[in-house]
Amino acid sequence: MSEPMWDKAQMIQAHREVDDRLRQAREEIARRPFRLPPLADAEKAGPLMTLCDALEMRLREAERLANPLSIPHAGRFLFLQRVVRRIMRPTLEHQVRMNAATLAALRAEVHLLQAILAAQYPVRESGE
Amino acid sequence: MRILLSTVRHPPFGYGGVGVYTDYLARVLSRMGHVAHVVTAGEALSRRIAPGHFVHYLPFPDRAPFGTGILGDALAWSMSLWQATEEIDRRWGIDLIETPNSVPEAMHGLMAARSGKHPVVVRMSTPTALWQVNDGWKLEGERLTVCAVEEELLKCAQGLIANTHAVFEDARRCFALPNGLRRQVIYPGLPTDYGVLSAPSDMNDEVRVLVLSRLQPSKGARALLAAIPLVLARDPRVRFDIVARDVAPWTFGADFRKRRPDLLDRLKFHSGITEDRKKELLRRCHVMVAPSHYESFGMMYVEAMAFGRATIGCPVGGVPEIVLDGQTGLLVKPDDEQALAEAILSLAADPQRCAAMGRTGYERFRERFTVERMARETLAFYESVPGRS
Numbered sequence A: 001m002s003e004p005m006w007d008k009a010q011m012i013q014a015h016r017e018v019d020d021r022l023r024q025a026r027e028e029i030a031r032r033p034f035r036l037p038p039l040a041d042a043e044k045a046g047p048l049m050t051l052c053d054a055l056e057m058r059l060r061e062a063e064r065l066a067n068p069l070s071i072p073h074a075g076r077f078l079f080l081q082r083v084v085r086r087i088m089r090p091t092l093e094h095q096v097r098m099n100a101a102t103l104a105a106l107r108a109e110v111h112l113l114q115a116i117l118a119a120q121y122p123v124r125e126s127g128e
Numbered sequence B: 001m002r003i004l005l006s007t008v009r010h011p012p013f014g015y016g017g018v019g020v021y022t023d024y025l026a027r028v029l030s031r032m033g034h035v036a037h038v039v040t041a042g043e044a045l046s047r048r049i050a051p052g053h054f055v056h057y058l059p060f061p062d063r064a065p066f067g068t069g070i071l072g073d074a075l076a077w078s079m080s081l082w083q084a085t086e087e088i089d090r091r092w093g094i095d096l097i098e099t100p101n102s103v104p105e106a107m108h109g110l111m112a113a114r115s116g117k118h119p120v121v122v123r124m125s126t127p128t129a130l131w132q133v134n135d136g137w138k139l140e141g142e143r144l145t146v147c148a149v150e151e152e153l154l155k156c157a158q159g160l161i162a163n164t165h166a167v168f169e170d171a172r173r174c175f176a177l178p179n180g181l182r183r184q185v186i187y188p189g190l191p192t193d194y195g196v197l198s199a200p201s202d203m204n205d206e207v208r209v210l211v212l213s214r215l216q217p218s219k220g221a222r223a224l225l226a227a228i229p230l231v232l233a234r235d236p237r238v239r240f241d242i243v244a245r246d247v248a249p250w251t252f253g254a255d256f257r258k259r260r261p262d263l264l265d266r267l268k269f270h271s272g273i274t275e276d277r278k279k280e281l282l283r284r285c286h287v288m289v290a291p292s293h294y295e296s297f298g299m300m301y302v303e304a305m306a307f308g309r310a311t312i313g314c315p316v317g318g319v320p321e322i323v324l325d326g327q328t329g330l331l332v333k334p335d336d337e338q339a340l341a342e343a344i345l346s347l348a349a350d351p352q353r354c355a356a357m358g359r360t361g362y363e364r365f366r367e368r369f370t371v372e373r374m375a376r377e378t379l380a381f382y383e384s385v386p387g388r389s
Helices: A008-031 A042-065 A074-093 A100-120 B017-031 B069-091 B105-115 B128-134 B142-156 B165-174 B221-234 B252-259 B275-284 B299-306 B337-348 B351-368 B371-384
Strands: B002-006 B035-041 B047-050 B053-058 B096-100 B120-124 B159-162 B182-185 B207-212 B238-243 B267-269 B287-289 B310-313 B329-331
Touching: A008 B069, A008 B105, A008 B142, A042 B047, B002 B017, B002 B069, B002 B105, B017 B035, B017 B047, B017 B053, B017 B299, B017 B371, B035 B069, B053 B069, B069 B105, B069 B142, B096 B105, B105 B120, B105 B142, B120 B142, B120 B165, B128 B142, B128 B165, B142 B165, B159 B165, B159 B371, B165 B182, B182 B371, B207 B275, B207 B299, B207 B337, B221 B238, B221 B252, B221 B337, B238 B275, B275 B299, B287 B299, B287 B337, B299 B310, B299 B351, B310 B337, B310 B351, B329 B337, B337 B351
Parallel strands: B002 B035, B002 B096, B035 B053, B096 B120, B120 B159, B159 B182, B207 B238, B207 B287, B238 B267, B287 B310, B310 B329
Antiparallel strands: B047 B053
């Protein structure tokens, strides 16, 4: 190292902390059950998954731009969030078993939610 | 080969450099007949993109036991990553793990390397210590501990891929790299068909300057926002599209909008745009500007080159390995708004030179910065790493 970027004694201490924190992580891992989230087949889920992604991105953008709990439409926002994350996702995960009519209905629902979100939380593209 | 790649951000929900090259690399590896599991954070639907290409979105776990701050986040997420790694190994098998060098992913990389179950390859962009110092942070407390994580990871890993020669030199400057560590410089890349070479529109009435960056000190936000009024005052044709957001705790963009409302009809801040929209802006622009004080690589320059556009950056980090000064773009002194403004104005005043730089940049992209080449070199490197089962 041409120019030390840190205090050597502090770095030795930092390495000890890494060991301690990894030990803590191992203990937590042993305590917590874990299940890999189920996989959907992107080819089969196709356009619905794309729509779900688009909706999810809008939700994230809305979350990033404003604290949803402090804005006038907080109730609707949280409702939409629940719809996407607790209902649509699990539904899509099992979409292979759904019939065409259900898929079409779900797709219509996604379009409607997208329209509501676009109106309520527009993506900002101006100098505001 | 069965490879596990980790990235905290992953398209379509995150477009950081690591997430983007990981996504492209996984796609090409699976097309070449290998299996790539990408583990990433998110509430989205985990999916099998194609045969041999999986993306596992892991909900962010409760970090309460680990405390707040960057280390707490890193530990909580690494815990989930580690549990996912074990399950993926049980169900599909893993031959090798690739991890980025910095936290949060590096903490998981360190767990994996210390377990000794699989060889671990570190793909290094900016060393953690460097980006923290460049953003004005003092290396102490947790900020120093995350540097220790990186140093420890490099001690335990079986291979090091550096994004550029500059990164490799920076890694050597920051850490005592173990003698036996296999190492290679492999440039990240974009798909060959990422962009389309098209002639820029004429510049008689309008010159579009695109900024792809983040508004923080190390990305040159101060000089950039100081240069914009200078350019707009001298060339009425120039319009700015700024695809750059404020990064807490800095408020460069918000402050600029408050301070100069008179300029907002000639510049647009874009936030939360899709990849398609970004490509549209790349196609429409004449010049792409990213005046970072440090970039380990700088994928945004390559993105612009893939569309045949001239680029402006600073001669720092790996940037001169991508942007050839006077050939594919211009390199200006960092944190110098006058120099940056002059560079933009000089290209705005010379459409032929601007277009020629774009064409040369496109050729350079096809030759050096495609993901297909990156995947071939990466696979050869994986094959050479000791300890692979």
